Amino acid sequence: MxxxxxxxxxxxxxxxxxxxxxxxxxxxxxxxxxxxxxxxxxxxxxxxxxxxxxxxxxxxxxxxxxxxxxxxxxxGAHVEYRPMYQDFPLQVMQEDDADLYLNAIYHYLTLELPESKMADRPPLLDTASLKVIDLGNKAEFNMMIRQLIEAKGSISETDKQNIDTAIELADLEELDEILPSEIPFKENVGFVAGSLLKHDKANVKLIGRYIKTATDVLRLAVAWSQGDVSLAEATRFRKFKRSERRLLLGLLEQCGQITEDMLRYKERWIRLGEILHPSEYRHRYKRTEEAFDILRNNKPFTTFNGSVELAFQYHNVWVLMDLLMQRPGEFARRLDHLLRVAEDPEYVVLAFGEVADQVSTPVLLQVKNHFARRNVPQELRVFFQKGNVAKAFAIPNTLPAISQAACQDIIELCEKTLIQRFSALPPLGKTYIDGRLKSYHVPFSQRSASKALHTIVRGSRVSMMEGDTLRFFSWWKEGTVDGKPTGRVDIDLSAVMYDRNWQYVEHISYTNLRSSKYRAVHSGDIVSAPQGACEFIDLHIPSIVDYGGRYIVATLHSFTTQPYCDLPECFVGWMMRKKPASGEIFEPRTVANKIDVTADTQIAIPVILDLVERTVIWTDLSLTRHPYYYNNVEGNQKGMVLMGKAMTALRKPDLYDLFMLHAQARGELVDARDQAGSVFSVDKGVTPFDIELIMSEYLV
Structure with a gap:
């Protein structure tokens, strides 16, 4: 089932x-x-x-x-793998350059693969630990879905699909188990309410308890129109029935101060108003009609953000503190800017201290982490764009230094507030916290996370499994999507190598099938996939490190420019192999991870490898194609170096720090795992892969 x-x-x-x-x-x-x-x-x-x-x-x-x-x-074992060179990697390593060239030309002209005979391969000599499938139950499953809904941050498209399926299949009793009394993260309010309405399991009373603001209503209308509930992109609203229009207008009328909230997305509300026709119900929903009148006719209205920007413009710190104390979350987000313009930063810290207990846990953790590293020299500042596509932006770090005493005061204030908050939760008893959790980031936003065998938070570092050869694999298929033919699809798998200073060393791709300097080899460039196609890259870690290489940026390029979201299927992954010439080229039991690539872009960077530290840095990023270059690895060097530097230097709040705060507040730390009743580790107890649990119960 x-x-x-x-x-x-x-x-x-x-x-x-x-x-x-x-x-x-x-x-x-x-x-x-x-x-x-x-x-x-x-x-x-x-x-x-x-x-x-x-x-x-x-x-x-x-x-x-x-x-x-x-x-x-x-x-990824549900498809057939037939690389261009079926005795990969030995065949590519032993073939002479002329044959490699002629085989490629033959394939480009005919789209046929060159004839090659599969050599006898010895049985798989690698051993891999088996993953244990355990017995679950419906109550645990429903709790897992409930935890997803209760997440204190954005969730992925896969998460939303899982919630929607659970809501569709649930009877009334199970629906009570799945739905919490509150949905903390606003994007999830719109999606869950939309799902309930879609499956005819909603009423005004049920969804009304979740709708608190005008933006909640807008997100519900967006979800009902199958749009982006993050509101990063505009949505083409569907035509609502009269009863649906009354529902949306009624929900809007019951919200608090709606006009200022609606002005944040003024143009979208005007378009939605053209469909809802609030003037038809002006006597029933008077406040809503007045708000639409202000939006449509550009009537003057003083907003909170307008007042804040004006005060910043004139460096009026006392007015800023008075204003921002009314909205503690906004105070936290503006804290750095306010400290930079204040002559007496200690007063800013005191003012923030008065409202810190009203700031959400995710924001406090990020404020604490920010000021802990605020004056540490950093080359780049990294931002992740809001929306369903994982795009990162890196800019030079030009922030001036601020008072270190103020930074330390803020760190201590955040810690004190969080410990006090966590102390109200049930006791943990004896608690063990694995030091390796310092390499895993806290899950604040999973909106653009790809579906994967093991999903973790972007920027986290995972230790490589045993083996000296890492084998990347990719598979894709052309065909018809939503009635539209894809045409020929050519997806290129590449690996770009850099030294410890991010100076380019070499790349392995369809333009360079093998290295003469160390053991790295590509399985051959396939440019059409009517039945599906695959490519592999083997990287022998010791030989690359000995040559001076350190970082490997794995990339997937859509050479024929189709975005990945328009393909029937496309995924990438990697295996760790000790004896790469043994067993099949694709051995399911050795797969470390597999990621579905579905972004609305043409370049994907699933991971970056640090071969010296033997870690996989989870990036799950997308780049846009440069308009002046071919869509291959050579044409995107600048973007990849920038992303590589940004992601390897990224320092976000980590799980070790989060769980230590919980332990200080409500537990007793022990040094050995077998002495503990509560275990936080990379492989036992609460792990970095329990994202819905962490987001719902440890970010309260």
Missing amino acids: IINTIYLRRANKIIVNREQGAERIPKTYLAAALKNIEHLGYTFSMPLLSAVRTLPREQFKALYHQLVADLKVLV
Whole structure:
């Protein structure tokens, strides 16, 4: 069932309803099933084994076939891999340059792959730890969905699809388990309310408890029109029925100060008003009609932000403090600017201290992290654009230094406020916190996160598994999407190498299939994919490091310029191999991660490797094609170096710091994991992959 598909990807669990009195399936069935999924890198826990054995034979078969299909998609084993050189990597390393050139020309002219015979390959000599699938239940699944809805930050498109599916399938009793009394993050309000309306499971009372502001109503209208609830992009509103118009206008009327909120998105509200026709209901919704009248006719209206900008313009610090104390979250976001214009920064700190307890936990954590590194010399400042596409912008850091004493006071103020807040939560008891969590960032915003086998927060660093060869793989397919043919699709996999100072060393791509300086090799350039196509790159880590290389930027380029969102399927991933010439070229059990590439861009940077520290830096970024160059790795060097420097220098609040604050507030730290009742680690207890749990319960 579809719930198990979601549960498996998110938590490595499935639901099995035990059958009482049913004939147990033969041990041979179970042994064969486990052997088959072992090939994919998975096995069953003992509770799951026990539950599965109670199933009738036909139910077991159905469960097994669905499970195998889901696991194959997770690791990328659901498609056929036929690289241009089928005895990769040895064939490319041994072929002479003339043959490599002639084979490429033959393929470009005919779109046929050159004939090559698959050599006998020895069995896979690498060993990989199996991932354990555990037994779950419906209550746990519903709680997982509830935690997603309760997230204190934006969630990904995949998260939204999972919530929507759960709402669609839930009966009334389960809906009560899924829906919280409050939805903290405003974008999620619009999406969840829209999902409830779409599946005819909403009423004014139910969604009215979530709608607090005019922007909440706008997001609901956007969600109902299948638009971007982050409001980063404008939406073409659908035509609403009369009853739907009354619902939106009624929700708007019940909100507080709506005019100023509506002015933030003035043009969108004017377009929405043309569809809602508020003048038809002027006597029922008087405040709403007055607000639309101000927007449409440009009547004067003093806004809070206008007053703040005017005070900044004249450096009127006392007025600024009075204004910003009315909106503590805005005070936190403007704190650095205010300290820069204030002659006496200690008064600014005192004023912020009076309202810090009203600032959200995610914002306090970011303020604390910002001022902890505020005067540390940094070459770049990095910003992530709001919206569903992961685009990062890096600019030179020209911020002047500010009082270090003020910075320290703010850090201590944030810590004190957070510890006091966390102390009201249930006690943790003896608590163990893994030092490796310093490499994992706190999940504040997952809006543009790609669907992946293991999703973590952008900028986090993951230790590489054992092995000296990292094998990248990509797969894509051309065809028809929403009735529109893609035409020929050529997706190029590349790896660009830099030294420790980010000076270019070499690249491996369709223009350079192998290196003569170290062991790095590409499987060959395929330029058409009617049945699907793949490319591989092998990187031998010791030989690259010995040559002076340190960073590898993995990139995916759409040479034929189709954005990835317009393709039937496209994904990229990597494996760690000890004996790369053994086993199949694609071995599912060795897959470290696989990422679906669906962004509305033509260049993707899924990860950056630090070969000296043997870490994978999770980037999940997109670049826009440069208009004056071919869409390949050579034409985007400047952008990749900038992103590489920015992402490797990125320092955001980390999970170690977050969990330490919780431990100080409500736990007792211990040095050994087996002594603890509460464990925070990279592989046990609460882990960096429990994103919905962290966002809902540890960012309160």
